[in-house]
Amino acid sequence: MMRKRIAVALLLITGALYERPGGSQTAPTVRIGLTQNAPTVSIRSAQPFTVQQNQTRTAKFTMVVALDPAAANRVLTRADLQYRPIVEIDGGRIVVVPKNERVRIDLQGNAGIDVDNRTYRGSIEVFGNSRNTFTVVNELPLEDYLLGVVPNELSPTTFAELEALKAQAVAARTYVVRNMGQSKNEGYDICATDACQVYMGQGSELPLSTQAVTETRGVIATYKDQPINALYSSTCGGRTEDAENIFDEKLPYLVSTICEYKHPVPLAFSTSRSFPDWKDAVLEVAGVSNFSEAQHFMGLAVRGEPASSDLTTLASFIRQSFFPNVLTSSDLSFLTEQGILSSSDQIPLKEILFRLVDKKAAFEWQQGVLISWDGTTMRLLVEGQPKDFNLSPDAPIYQRVGDERLPMSQGSWIGGELMDFRAVGSKIQMLVYRINFANPAADRYSRLALWQVHKTRRELDAALKAVNIGAIRDMRVIDRGPSERPVMTEIIGTSGRRTVRALRLRTLLGLRDSQFSFDIERNAQGEVLGMMFYGRGWGHGVGMCQVGAYGMALEGATYEEILKKYYKGIELKKLY
């Protein structure tokens, strides 16, 4: 979804683009490196274009080795091999491109150019590089480039808030203005991956992100009149971190801030039906109190009730009614394996029915994150898409705390709760919610606002191999930053100790964010058995928090307020 940028550009700002006196009315042009290592490149367009004066609609670039016939039977060195780019155009015609020549493809109309199945605006340049592969560059106006960046950096589908997308557009524009010409030696300005900003061209554009780019045309974020290093990451976990604690660079506008705009207003809920045991609620909502009803609920042939409650009779009845296609030598051992019956204990009917409904996944739980609730309509983010539901006034509601499900006849939500629910159409019949955030931060809508990861001893030793301390014995935090991220952590092993910084530790351990605390599990001899990490957020946590920007926009913040929240003391400036 979103980039976790770890590289901080240390380039000086030399771009003529920014210093253009008096400002220009037209957006500057940027050159984006689509690939640097392509062995072949396929280009096509609905509009004809020309390759070395030959008209075509398709062009396939390949690198061939050209050899003189006199080379036969001679021993050559690698340096003797002459790599030549060739292009196959319509009708199987081959065009040989002179060495070091750049093939430029310009279109007359607005058709867009397909490069290896992605569509781009502007012009395409293809040329061979020193690695004997192809570099592909897309040259286009900066504002057109942003149309293909913003939806890939902050999804307008999942995070459908215009002001958040506008903040993202300004951050992305500022980034490219500041880093213009970074890859000049490679023949372009910046790359198209998450090492720079993710750019996927015209094919990835969406109306809401396009509107965000258009409405902020030419606007960048500046500090002391210079474009800022507009770092951003997905979810800060409640508080962003000072740049110097994660990266080496100290910047006055990249300082820790609480990820909060307005204190959330609790939104009350209540229900007319409550059952102390959530399993009762499931059966009640499903309308299941005997086997016939269970068969009906699951859409199976209704075969009535078992002839007796004798375990063998019951087992063959259940197996035949609910698992008709399973061949088994012993129905009882099959159902014991499935966790539905037990050969030693008598299981109450209600529990057997619940287990059947659960095992067959007949209740059809869905999951979503609460975005808004007005007492009737509930907007949930389900699989990245916002969807509206009506909460039935008699839907049993539970709060999940650990493995417990507590019945709630009334209570309140603030948004960001993780909901497990059953809906028929858009009507929610039962709901189990979990609070998946540590504090009422603007980024509480992220699924990664709160997370837990367990690492075994073996995983820890493998992860920490690079720091060369032998087997792990202990780990302790020496210094934490304002967001509680462990800025300095000492790792002690059988053959040494090492101090590592936040970003390095996170990378070594492969965790979502460096904002975590941990418990070390030990055996009776005190040896490390494993570790449990309790973390918050996703990304490096410096600069703009993208889900926080979304949360602020939901609460009514403008893009300027969002940017000034995460980048301290900045000014917005319109370049053109």
Ligand SMILES: [Zn+2]
């Ligand atoms: Zn945040």
